[in-house]
Amino acid sequence: MQKFKNKVALITGGTSGMGFATAQEFIKEGATVIITGRSKETVDKALSNLGSNAIGLVSNAGKLSDILDLQAQVKIHTDKLDVLFVNAGYGKFASIETADEAHFDELFSVLVKGTFFTVQQMLPIMNAGSSIILNTSFVTGFGIENFSIYSAAKSAVQSFIKTFSSECTVKKIRVNGISPGYIKTNIFNNTGLAPDQIEGAVAGIIPTLPFKRFGEPSEIAKTVAFLASEDASYIHGIEILVDGGLSNTK
Ligand SMILES: NC(=O)c1ccc[n+]([C@@H]2O[C@H](COP(=O)([O-])OP(=O)(O)OC[C@H]3O[C@@H](n4cnc5c(N)ncnc54)[C@H](OP(=O)(O)O)[C@@H]3O)[C@@H](O)[C@H]2O)c1
Numbered sequence: 699m700q701k702f703k704n705k706v707a708l709i710t711g712g713t714s715g716m717g718f719a720t721a722q723e724f725i726k727e728g729a730t731v732i733i734t735g736r737s738k739e740t741v742d743k744a745l746s747n748l749g750s751n752a753i754g755l756v757s758n759a760g761k762l763s764d765i766l767d768l769q770a771q772v773k774i775h776t777d778k779l780d781v782l783f784v785n786a787g788y789g790k791f792a793s794i795e796t797a798d799e800a801h802f803d804e805l806f807s808v809l810v811k812g813t814f815f816t817v818q819q820m821l822p823i824m825n826a827g828s829s830i831i832l833n834t835s836f837v838t839g840f841g842i843e844n845f846s847i848y849s850a851a852k853s854a855v856q857s858f859i860k861t862f863s864s865e866c867t868v869k870k871i872r873v874n875g876i877s878p879g880y881i882k883t884n885i886f887n888n889t890g891l892a893p894d895q896i897e898g899a900v901a902g903i904i905p906t907l908p909f910k911r912f913g914e915p916s917e918i919a920k921t922v923a924f925l926a927s928e929d930a931s932y933i934h935g936i937e938i939l940v941d942g943g944l945s946n947t948k
Contacts, residue, residue: 700728711786715883719915759812863935879941
């Protein structure tokens with residue numbers, strides 16, 4: 699039996715990587731999925747691969763006016779959401795000395811402000827029994843050089859899991875998080891690194907990973923689907939690490 703028959707899921711940042719894989723997983727399980735992305739081009743490309751049970755919206759998670767308009771855009775297609783996966787984002791990395799205000803504001807806008815206001819704006823169309831999942835990162839557990847701003851932003855999202863879950867208990871909306879390890883997505887494309895630098899970074903990381911491989915986006919998607927499903931009906935306010943054991947080895 700399909701787990702999400704007649705359910706509607708909104709996935710922010712659903713045009714590639716984990717968001718796209720999660721959209722595929724929910725559609726496979728019977729859901730209608732609404733994805734967001736920053737450009738019509740990326741949204742349309744994803745829709746052409748997801749098929750007729752997907753709807754696409756252009757909405758920038760780093761732009762408050764877009765987020766304030768998102769509920770109205772979603773309501774054109776549905777009165778209610780059963781699942782909200784707040785996933786849109788990317789990383790940029792710089793040392794304490796070289797990071798500037800623009801870098802700080804950019805990451806905090808997309809990851810912290812974006813997450814907060816997306817949840818705020820979607821809550822009115824989420825009913826009892828629905829589920830919110832926030833995407834954090836394994837990096838919050840470590841002191842990785844050049845990651846200070848990205849890790850701080852993801853730590854704020856981690857904090858939202860706790861506060862949002864407390865506040866949503868009365869609404870019977872479960873709130874949880876997923877904390878991915880290194881996952882094979884387009885994330886490095888937003889870092890400003892050249893392709894050969896990305897290749898070099900990936901080649902340097904793989905030997906440090908317990909399974910000697912990056913995680914697949916589908917491995918995140920299946921965990922998000924679990925957290926959103928009835929199988930997780932008593933799971934609330936926690937974060938699941940999907941990092942192939944990396945956090946255990948440091
Ligand atoms: N890959 C990893 O190793 C890793 C590990 C831990 C956590 N994460 C987190 O996982 C999430 C998903 O990233 P990914 O790894 O799947 O990378 P990805 O393949 O680059 O996907 C990122 C998605 O977010 C969207 N996006 C980025 N900025 C956006 C914005 N301002 N507004 C709306 N959509 C936006 C992108 O859409 P458009 O390009 O179409 O706008 C795309 O759909 C991010 O929050 C990232 O920080 C990644």
